[in-house]
Amino acid sequence: MDKKISTAVAENATERRHSCEACPLRPLPVFRAFEPEELEFVSHFKRGELAVDRGATVLVEGNSSPHLYTVLSGWGFRFKLLSDGRRQILNYIMPGDLIGLQGTIMGEMQHSVEALSGLVLCVFERGKLMELYSRHPGLAYDITWLASREERMLDENLLSIGRRSAIERAAYLLAFIHERARASGLAARSRVAIPVTQQHIADTLGLSLVHTNKTLRKLVQRGMIEWRDGGCEVVDLDGLLRLSGWEGLDEGKRPLV
Amino acid sequence: MDKKISTAVAENATERRHSCEACPLRPLPVFRAFEPEELEFVSHFKRGELAVDRGATVLVEGNSSPHLYTVLSGWGFRFKLLSDGRRQILNYIMPGDLIGLQGTIMGEMQHSVEALSGLVLCVFERGKLMELYSRHPGLAYDITWLASREERMLDENLLSIGRRSAIERAAYLLAFIHERARASGLAARSRVAIPVTQQHIADTLGLSLVHTNKTLRKLVQRGMIEWRDGGCEVVDLDGLLRLSGWEGLDEGKRPLV
DNA sequence: CGCGGGGTTGAATGCCGTCAATTGAAGTGG
DNA sequence: CCACTTCAATTGACGGCATTCAACCCCGCG
Known part of the structure; x- marks a missing residue:
């Protein structure tokens, strides 16, 4: 549970701006x-x-x-x-x-x-x-x-951490992030490189770093994800969904304020 | 993990009503x-x-x-x-x-x-x-x-389930419910009878029923709570706060819609 | 070339889950 | 009033999943 919390705090607003239109x-x-x-x-x-x-x-x-x-x-x-x-x-x-x-x-x-x-x-x-x-x-x-949407996501996460096993939790989380990222336009060529360390995953799942590593390794061996240069990619979304028992993201359009 | 989910669904709205004024x-x-x-x-x-x-x-x-x-x-x-x-x-x-x-x-x-x-x-x-x-x-x-307030409570619960030990979780949860209940006027004589079974607590903490029982027993032995006729009472709020490392509820006034 | 961050792995410990059985209170029907 | 059932709480035994401790590797960087 050794975390390095970065201390730099963002300060300067740049003037350059995209027009909302x-x-x-x-x-x-x-x-x-x-x-x-x-x-x-x-x-x-x-x-x-x-x-x-x-x-x-x-x-x-x-x-x-x-x-x-x-x-x-x-x-x-x-x-x-x-x-x-x-x-x-x-x-x-x-x-x-x-x-x-x-x-x-x-x-x-x-x-x-x-x-x-x-x-x-x-x-x-x-x-x-x-x-x-x-x-x-x-x-x-x-x-x-x-x-309300944020609350809904939190409900899902709470369910996952409270009631799913380690590997189910990991599968759910990665499927969840992958789906959201794709919907938010973060996907290059349908693949999504999720820029997290295993410590991030561990701190999300409520697991130790070591056990998270072993759990992720299992997902890699099953061919569901790949771990490369400081990030994770989902290879087999359906596999993750099946493993976690999650229905998948079902959001219609959302507002952008 | 044997749950009985009640199936009766509430249906009838009564006409008798309190005036909002x-x-x-x-x-x-x-x-x-x-x-x-x-x-x-x-x-x-x-x-x-x-x-x-x-x-x-x-x-x-x-x-x-x-x-x-x-x-x-x-x-x-x-x-x-x-x-x-x-x-x-x-x-x-x-x-x-x-x-x-x-x-x-x-x-x-x-x-x-x-x-x-x-x-x-x-x-x-x-x-x-x-x-x-x-x-x-x-x-x-x-x-x-x-x-936003609901989201805040969910954040706290997520932190608790993800990162606290069983006894810390239980202490946090009971202190949390106790505080909220007092603020909502559910306290008779400053004592609050929380109408839950241990199965409810277990399903909130993400623990098994048996282990929840053993954990609650420890809190009883430490004189922090009492368990009586289908419910729980907090006896030593400060003890629970100290054990869980929780700051306590810090809400000002809230709207009532 | 030393250092630190991130990832990987093995071994030992222990917290927590599962199985199983008992108790007591409360309700139900005879 | 008493069998019978049900639900909630409790406890012991046992096993396993997850944590902790401790290495080691790889790589980028100063």
Whole structure:
């Protein structure tokens, strides 16, 4: 349980920004179409962009987040720590995900967020959230929708950690990440290189590093995944689904705020 | 892992209803004050009441929930099942909690809800939710707040199941339930009788029934809890907090929709 | 070339699960 | 009122899955 927690905290917002009207994410089939006036407000809501290095901490537990972010590109994860350093990864973060809502709405972050790869975030101003709720009920509804979706994913993860065996858990997790990543446009040629170490997987599954390694090895031997240069690739999605007894991701279109 | 899942599903909404203006819950110190027009809308939003018997299933995974509910009185729990019957309890439900939001917002419930005691629910119409978002941004914000709070609780539970030992988990869980129950007005004389079986605790902690029993026995021997006539009482809250390394519930006032 | 991070493996320990059986309380029907 | 059943709690024995300890390898980097 020896973790190195990176201490660099992301700070500088760059000025260079993608216009919301030409958002590279929005054309993806997973995102629902927006009305012109919604798009216009989101554009107005957006304050700038934040580029975060791999390994940097984006949000820190205990801080009150000054901003709300939408992931434009890259990977990250949410996690919590116990006082003795044990770490639990709560969920992974991918393009289109909204982060920092807890801090914005409830005043203080109860978890931290770290970048798994270079990460580009759209920065929204906390103060304008009430204006969004007042003037664009549709967008407000979307934000609740996203919060509800996060809850749904957490429910799944909780079920998995609580009730599945080690190998089932690993199979579920990798299938889950793979599916989400594909839907978020992180797939190059239908293959997805998941940029995690086995320590990340271990801290997500609630297992030790050693046992995680042995479990992953079994998945490799069964030809379901491959492990290469600091990452993981799912080879046999159906196999993972069968092994874990998971139905697969069944999301329709989602909003992109 | 032998579970009996009750099959009775709650059906009939009674006409008898508490007026929202004279809501027995709202005066509690945990709930934030509402503006008169908010109260008026909630009253208009409310459609009736639903009384649910102990053991009955309120919401079923896979169904699209026709309604949204706020718990007026009683205890319940949210859970998910694996196809082979393994059950994971996700969270407990107490007065003031909003349930069925997932089904309302995302179209289909991804978890089930069962009553631990007799339960009285305020029934809200799904169709009027958009109207709420349009006409009362403050209430819309409150609903997002509540969804965010649920996410926060799930994060804590995930941390606990993933990274705490059996006895730490049990200590955390009972302290958590105790704290929430006290804040929700479920305490008679500062003592709280938690109406669960050890099977419920086991399915929450992700442990077997036998090992849960042995773990709870240790907590009893340490004088931290008592187990009596189908329920549990926390005797030494500080002891549980110390054992689990949990900071305790730190919620300010919350909205009551 | 030494060092550190990440991955891999074997051995020993132990926490937790499974099996099995008992107790006591509460309900049911005769 | 008493067999009979059922459910919840309890306890002991045993086995196994997962943790811990301890190496070792590979590779990129200063």
